[in-house]
Amino acid sequence: MLTLCKVLAADLPGCVILPHDTATFKQSMKSYWAQQEREAVPACVVQPRDVEQLSVTIKILKREFRQRHRNAAGAQGAGLFAIRSGGHSPVPGASSIKGGIMIDLSLFNEVTPSDDGSSVVLGTGARWRDVSRALEDKGIAVIGGRNSAVGVGGLVLGGGLSFFTPRYGPVCSNILSYEIVLASGDVVTASASTNPDLWRALKGGSNNFGIVTRFTARSFASSKIWSGFLWMPGFQAPKVLAAFHEAVNQVNMYDSHASGPMVCFSYVQQLRIQIITVNLVYTKQLEENKWPACWKNSSFGLLWRLWSTCKVRTLTSASDELNSLSPYGLRQVFATTTIKNDPATIAAAHTAYYDAITLVNCVKNMAWTFVLQPLLPKWARNGDANPMGIDDGTDEPLVIVGFTINWTEGRDDEFVKDTTRRVIEQIDAAAAANRTGHRFRYLNYCAEWQRPFESYGEENWQFLKEMSKKYDPEGLFQKGCVGGFKLDVEDGAS
């Protein structure tokens, strides 16, 4: 791999960082959110400054991939390279690669609004904080991430849930065009009029078709929003679960400025306490710093709380607050499932979370968090069509169940992963028994053992496989870039 790094360095002067460039190399590795990702040390980091340099990188990697394929008679260039934008995926190897080539897209960080304010070009390596800061002064916003430190690239390519999703749909459904470097090294546009099939495939297709450098996102007039957290002690759980169920049922009636409420139940091992947080957001500027009627009149408005941080603030401030609850440098696991908004299934999911506390209590410095948030089929119908298969023709609200767990010791990795998997399986079994499950698994919350593309439905999955064969016939992004969720294309190599 060192020889390949040298070839890249010769053709891309100033773009290749080797481990002996200690400070820059360390800085690049530190930008991962999850500690496990930082520990997968690549042979070198390639940091292209523009799309031409990225194209050269891909052409060199493609040559190497072919070479290996020839030499190893079909073994392909397994694990040749990884792609990273904001480095927030907690899935091991999604954007990191031990001993391989790591393509760091952090220099693609432009945020350029169009003259008429109707769209914004976003570099894949920008963080959502860069985006909201650049747009706030102009009185516009895009349908983007809720956590300021998360990267644009991974979130948009995995679908994207935003404060603005009830109004406009998933983030990916509001991308007018993509600039992408294909496996051939060609730089192409994917939009409604140019390569429209690729345009659709990129809406939830993750890193399976090429490397996206720039997204042109729809924008709209926006000013301050109302946002914050209610903090409550763990014993409020039954009331919070009931309030969540009720609010999600009524969400259909709220105006679409009310974002989906996000409810988190956390067990903090160090303090041996349970804490509940509820994130409430209303995206329209209010005249007074008072609760908007939809939340005040909801069951959340009546809940007794320790304190509330809800107030009128900028989008940056709201997303910074979410980020302040997600510290860098810890070991991390995410896992998810989707259920209907059924009280018995929600209660069973909470019980599965709660019962596991005694099991995970042995994990040092652990925060064991169970998250509920709504996803309405009608939200998924907003914006441009995507292949995620969320809309199954009914109007029944869905609930995305998530686990986000952090801890400090590597020796606990397998135990945490296995326990989380068992808890998810328990929830799925309860949902199956109640007939309240749903096949969708949100890719950006999936654990490494989950299969998000299968969850999009057979037709959508087949479509994505066909797009892979069309735009990457030799399977560079299936077998050379192995990290993240792959499509299981039967015949990746021609």
Ligand SMILES: Cc1cc2nc3c(=O)[nH]c(=O)nc-3n(C[C@H](O)[C@H](O)[C@H](O)COP(=O)(O)OP(=O)(O)OC[C@H]3O[C@@H](n4cnc5c(N)ncnc54)[C@H](O)[C@@H]3O)c2cc1C
């Ligand atoms: C603290 C936290 C908060 C979050 N909040 C939200 C939220 O509000 N809404 C939401 O929807 N999700 C949220 N997520 C999930 C988030 O969307 C995913 O973790 C996402 O993958 C992060 O994107 P990234 O660019 O930072 O990640 P990376 O780790 O850099 O990339 C993730 C995956 O995308 C691929 N990829 C990245 N850029 C490109 C590119 N340009 N071309 C091709 N492939 C690429 C990578 O190879 C990798 O497989 C959150 C995650 C965390 C950790």
